[in-house]
Amino acid sequence: MTGEDLTVAEAAVELGVPRQHVLNWLTRKKLTGRKRGWNWFIPVKEIKRFKKELAKGPLIYYVYLHRLPTTQVFYVGRSADPKRAYEVDTNRNNPEYAAVLKNIEPAKVTVEIVKVGMSNHDSWMMEQELIGRFRAEGHPITNQVPLK
Numbered sequence: 001m002t003g004e005d006l007t008v009a010e011a012a013v014e015l016g017v018p019r020q021h022v023l024n025w026l027t028r029k030k031l032t033g034r035k036r037g038w039n040w041f042i043p044v045k046e047i048k049r050f051k052k053e054l055a056k057g058p059l060i061y062y063v064y065l066h067r068l069p070t071t072q073v074f075y076v077g078r079s080a081d082p083k084r085a086y087e088v089d090t091n092r093n094n095p096e097y098a099a100v101l102k103n104i105e106p107a108k109v110t111v112e113i114v115k116v117g118m119s120n121h122d123s124w125m126m127e128q129e130l131i132g133r134f135r136a137e138g139h140p141i142t143n144q145v146p147l148k
Contacts, residue, residue, distance in 0.1 A: 005034075005041040006043075008022045015050070016125060022040075023040070032046050055119065057121060057122075060080045061080050061123035062113060062115060062117070063113075063114040063115050063123050063126045064084075064111060064114060065114060067109065068100070068109070072139045073141065074100050074141060075141070077143075078126070088106040089101070094144055100142055
Protein backbone atom coordinates (compact mmCIF):
# COMPACT_ATOMS: atom_id res chain seq x y z
CA MET A 1 0.00 0.00 0.00
CA THR A 2 1.20 3.49 -0.77
CA GLY A 3 0.26 6.71 0.99
CA GLU A 4 -2.13 7.37 -1.89
CA ASP A 5 -4.01 4.06 -1.64
CA LEU A 6 -6.31 2.51 0.94
CA THR A 7 -7.02 -1.15 1.57
CA VAL A 8 -10.61 -2.38 1.51
CA ALA A 9 -10.69 -2.31 5.33
CA GLU A 10 -9.35 1.26 5.43
CA ALA A 11 -11.79 2.37 2.72
CA ALA A 12 -14.68 0.81 4.67
CA VAL A 13 -13.73 2.79 7.77
CA GLU A 14 -13.38 5.99 5.75
CA LEU A 15 -16.77 5.48 4.08
CA GLY A 16 -18.46 4.24 7.26
CA VAL A 17 -19.68 0.99 5.71
CA PRO A 18 -18.87 -2.74 6.08
CA ARG A 19 -15.94 -4.15 4.09
CA GLN A 20 -18.38 -6.20 1.99
CA HIS A 21 -20.01 -3.02 0.66
CA VAL A 22 -16.62 -1.80 -0.58
CA LEU A 23 -15.90 -5.17 -2.22
CA ASN A 24 -19.32 -5.16 -3.89
CA TRP A 25 -18.80 -1.63 -5.23
CA LEU A 26 -15.36 -2.60 -6.58
CA THR A 27 -16.62 -5.72 -8.36
CA ARG A 28 -19.61 -3.80 -9.78
CA LYS A 29 -17.22 -1.04 -10.91
CA LYS A 30 -19.02 1.67 -8.93
CA LEU A 31 -15.75 2.26 -7.08
CA THR A 32 -12.40 2.19 -8.88
CA GLY A 33 -9.42 0.37 -7.47
CA ARG A 34 -6.49 -1.83 -8.41
CA LYS A 35 -6.29 -5.49 -7.57
CA ARG A 36 -2.90 -6.94 -6.65
CA GLY A 37 -3.14 -10.66 -6.04
CA TRP A 38 -6.14 -11.12 -3.72
CA ASN A 39 -6.02 -7.55 -2.42
CA TRP A 40 -7.73 -4.40 -3.65
CA PHE A 41 -6.20 -0.93 -3.30
CA ILE A 42 -8.30 2.18 -3.73
CA PRO A 43 -6.80 5.62 -4.38
CA VAL A 44 -7.58 8.20 -1.68
CA LYS A 45 -8.91 10.62 -4.33
CA GLU A 46 -11.34 7.89 -5.49
CA ILE A 47 -12.64 7.54 -1.92
CA LYS A 48 -13.18 11.31 -1.76
CA ARG A 49 -15.04 11.23 -5.10
CA PHE A 50 -17.18 8.29 -4.02
CA LYS A 51 -18.04 9.92 -0.66
CA LYS A 52 -19.49 12.90 -2.56
CA GLU A 53 -21.42 10.54 -4.83
CA LEU A 54 -22.88 8.68 -1.85
CA ALA A 55 -24.00 11.95 -0.29
CA LYS A 56 -25.79 12.95 -3.51
CA GLY A 57 -27.81 9.74 -3.77
CA PRO A 58 -31.56 9.96 -4.35
CA LEU A 59 -33.46 10.91 -1.21
CA ILE A 60 -36.07 8.17 -1.50
CA TYR A 61 -35.16 5.98 1.47
CA TYR A 62 -36.71 5.90 4.92
CA VAL A 63 -36.03 4.17 8.26
CA TYR A 64 -38.73 2.45 10.29
CA LEU A 65 -39.26 0.45 13.50
CA HIS A 66 -41.46 -2.51 14.34
CA ARG A 67 -42.60 -2.40 17.96
CA LEU A 68 -44.18 -5.08 20.11
CA PRO A 69 -47.39 -4.27 22.00
CA THR A 70 -45.06 -3.66 25.00
CA THR A 71 -43.53 -0.81 22.89
CA GLN A 72 -40.17 -2.61 22.73
CA VAL A 73 -38.51 -2.41 19.31
CA PHE A 74 -37.88 -5.81 17.74
CA TYR A 75 -36.91 -4.75 14.21
CA VAL A 76 -35.24 -1.75 12.58
CA GLY A 77 -35.60 -1.48 8.83
CA ARG A 78 -34.98 0.79 5.88
CA SER A 79 -36.40 0.82 2.40
CA ALA A 80 -37.20 2.82 -0.70
CA ASP A 81 -40.42 0.84 -1.13
CA PRO A 82 -43.24 2.77 0.58
CA LYS A 83 -45.06 -0.48 1.45
CA ARG A 84 -42.14 -2.40 3.00
CA ALA A 85 -42.46 -1.01 6.53
CA TYR A 86 -46.05 -2.22 6.70
CA GLU A 87 -45.25 -5.79 5.59
CA VAL A 88 -45.38 -7.40 9.01
CA ASP A 89 -45.17 -11.08 8.12
CA THR A 90 -42.91 -14.10 8.26
CA ASN A 91 -41.61 -13.63 4.68
CA ARG A 92 -38.52 -11.67 5.71
CA ASN A 93 -36.12 -14.63 5.56
CA ASN A 94 -35.36 -14.02 9.23
CA PRO A 95 -36.17 -16.88 11.62
CA GLU A 96 -35.90 -14.66 14.72
CA TYR A 97 -38.40 -12.19 13.26
CA ALA A 98 -40.75 -15.07 12.37
CA ALA A 99 -40.42 -16.47 15.92
CA VAL A 100 -41.56 -13.13 17.37
CA LEU A 101 -44.62 -13.17 15.11
CA LYS A 102 -45.54 -16.68 16.32
CA ASN A 103 -46.18 -15.18 19.76
CA ILE A 104 -48.20 -12.13 18.68
CA GLU A 105 -50.65 -11.21 15.98
CA PRO A 106 -49.04 -9.17 13.19
CA ALA A 107 -51.88 -6.64 13.52
CA LYS A 108 -50.62 -5.83 17.04
CA VAL A 109 -47.19 -4.76 15.75
CA THR A 110 -46.82 -0.98 15.67
CA VAL A 111 -44.97 0.48 12.69
CA GLU A 112 -43.12 3.73 13.36
CA ILE A 113 -41.53 5.73 10.57
CA VAL A 114 -38.40 7.32 12.03
CA LYS A 115 -37.20 9.45 9.13
CA VAL A 116 -38.02 9.86 5.43
CA GLY A 117 -36.22 11.51 2.51
CA MET A 118 -32.82 9.93 3.04
CA SER A 119 -30.08 8.68 0.74
CA ASN A 120 -29.35 4.95 0.64
CA HIS A 121 -26.11 5.49 2.57
CA ASP A 122 -27.64 7.75 5.23
CA SER A 123 -30.55 5.36 5.78
CA TRP A 124 -28.09 2.47 6.20
CA MET A 125 -26.06 4.49 8.71
CA MET A 126 -29.17 5.40 10.71
CA GLU A 127 -30.40 1.80 10.64
CA GLN A 128 -27.08 0.57 12.03
CA GLU A 129 -27.05 3.28 14.71
CA LEU A 130 -30.58 2.43 15.84
CA ILE A 131 -29.92 -1.33 15.88
CA GLY A 132 -26.92 -0.74 18.14
CA ARG A 133 -28.77 1.69 20.39
CA PHE A 134 -31.87 -0.47 20.84
CA ARG A 135 -29.75 -3.60 21.45
CA ALA A 136 -27.76 -1.72 24.10
CA GLU A 137 -31.02 -0.65 25.74
CA GLY A 138 -32.16 -4.29 25.94
CA HIS A 139 -34.76 -4.34 23.18
CA PRO A 140 -35.23 -7.80 21.58
CA ILE A 141 -33.79 -6.77 18.21
CA THR A 142 -34.12 -9.50 15.55
CA ASN A 143 -32.07 -7.81 12.81
CA GLN A 144 -29.43 -10.12 11.37
CA VAL A 145 -27.37 -7.31 9.84
CA PRO A 146 -23.88 -7.29 11.33
CA LEU A 147 -22.80 -3.98 12.74
CA LYS A 148 -19.71 -2.45 11.16
